[in-house]
Amino acid sequence: MRTLAIAVLTLLAGTALAAAEAPGLQQLRTQLKTAQEANDKPAIIELSRRIVAIAPNDSDTWDTLAQTQLETDDLDGLGRTLDAWRKAFQRPPAAIGDFRAGLCFKRGDYQCAEQHWLAFIATKPSAADVATNYDNLAELCAAQARWADHASYRTKAVAAQDTAARRVSRACAFLRLHKWDAAYADMAKANKMDATDAQVEEWLPQFERLQQFLPQIKPLDAQIAKSPNDPAVAGLLLERARVFILAGRPLLAIDDGERAFKLQPASMRPRIELAEALLDAGQPENAAKLDVDRYLRRGEDKHVSDQALRELGMLDARLSANPKDADALVARARILRDLRQFTLALADANAALAINDKSAAAHFEAAQDLDGLDRQKEALLHARIATELDPQNSNLWFFRGVLERQRADFAGAVASQTRSIEISESLVALSEREQCERRIGKTAEADADLHRIQQLAPKK
Secondary structure (H helix, E strand, C coil): CHHHHHHHHHHHHHHHHHHHHHHHHHHHHHHHHHHHHCCCHHHHHHHHHHHHHHCCCCHHHHHHHHHHHHHCCCHHHHHHHHHHHHHHCCCCCCHHHHHHHHHHHHCCCHHHHHHHHHHHHHCCCCHHHHHHHHHHHHHHHHHCCCHHHHHHHHHHHHHHCCCHHHHHHHHHHHHHCCCHHHHHHHHHHHHHHCCCCHHHHHHHHHHHHHHCCHHHHHHHHHHHHHCCCCHHHHHHHHHHHHHHHHCCCHHHHHHHHHHHHHHCCCCHHHHHHHHHHHHHCCCHHHHHCCCCCCCCCCCCCCCCCHHHHHHHHHHHHHHHHCCCCHHHHHHHHHHHHHCCCHHHHHHHHHHHHHHCCCCHHHHHHHHHHHHHCCCHHHHHHHHHHHHHHCCCCHHHHHHHHHHHHHCCCHHHHHHHHHHHHHHCCCHHHHHHHHHHHHHCCCHHHHHHHHHHHHHHCCCC
C-alpha cells in the first residue's frame, strides 16, 4: 500500500509540474512568434534556446534556432546548437546534416560542406530540398573555381526541380565553360518558362549583349584550344579577355587574364587587363595585389584605351627579347604613369636606372612617378639629377621648378623656370615663374611676365 501511495503521489506531482510548465512554455512560444513577425533575430535565438531547453524534442524550434544562427553568422553558436540538437534525439533529424553543411561552407571548409550536403540528399528529402542543396553545391564549386562540377550540380538542380531561375543559373554556368549554344538554349527556355522572373529580367539583356561579340569570341576559342598551354597563346587570351571586357563579362575576362598573367608574369599588358577585369567585377582588393589601384585611368567608354594596351604589349615583347632595354622600361613606365599606376611606373623607372643610372629620361620618369605618389622630396632629387644630365631640356627644368615650388623653394623655382624659358619659351613656364616671383616680392618681374603671357596668349 505504501508503494502504491508513493507512486500515486509521484504521478500527481509530475502532472502538477507539467501543468505548471505548460503556461510558461506557451508564453515563450507566443513571444517567439512575435519576434519572428518583427524579424528580431537576437530575440528569436534567445527564445528558441529557452524553448528547446524545456522541450528538447521540438524539432521545429531547433530548426528555427539553427536557421537564425546561420543567417546571422553566429557560427560558434550554431556549432553548439547542432551538437545539442543531435544529443536530444535518439535518431537525429536529417536537417542537422543540412545545417552542418551550411556551417562548413560559411567557414570555408568546402570538403566538409560537400560531404554533408551529399549525405543529406541521400536521405531522399523533398524535391525542393534536393534542388536547393544542389544549388548550394553549385555555389560551393563556384567558390573553388570548379566550373565543370559547378555546371554538373546546376544540371542536377534543374533535374530535381526545373524553374526559370535555375535555367538562368545553369546558363551562366555554361558561359563560364564557353558552352555558348547550351547557355543560350537554357536562357531561351527560361524566358519561355517565365519572362517575368527576376533572374530572367536581369540576365536576358546581358546575354543579348554578349551575343553580339560571339563572332569574335568563337574563332579565338578555336585557336586557343589548339595549344592552350603554349606561352605564345597569351596574346590570344588577352585578345579574348579584351572582348569579354567590352562585352561586359569581367568574370570571363578574369579567367583569361589570369591564364595570360601566369604565362607572362613579367609583362604589364596581362597585369593591366586582369586588373581592369577585377575592378569591373568589384574586386579592387584583388587588383591591389597586382599593384594596380582603383584609379586606373579609363576612357569615355569606361575602358583602358586600346592604344595603351597595344603599346604595353609591344614594350613587353621588347623587354622579353632584351630585359636590359632601359629605353623600353622608361617608355613602359610612361604609359603606366599615364594610366595613373605610379607604383608600377616607378618600378620600371628604377629598373631602368639600375641598368643605366646616367639616363636623364629614367631620372625624369622616376621624378614624375614619385610626384604622383606624393613623395616630392625624393622626386626633386631625381629632377635635379635629370637637369644635370640633360641641361638643354626645357621640360626637365620646368618640372624641376614645379617641384621646387611645391617644396616652397620659390627662388629655386624662379631660377629653374628661367632656364626652361631661355631654352624654349612657354606660357606654362612663364605662368609658373610669375606666381613664384610674386611669392618672393619680385612684383616688377612678375608684372613683366604677366604682360608677356598676355602677349603670347591665344586671341579669342
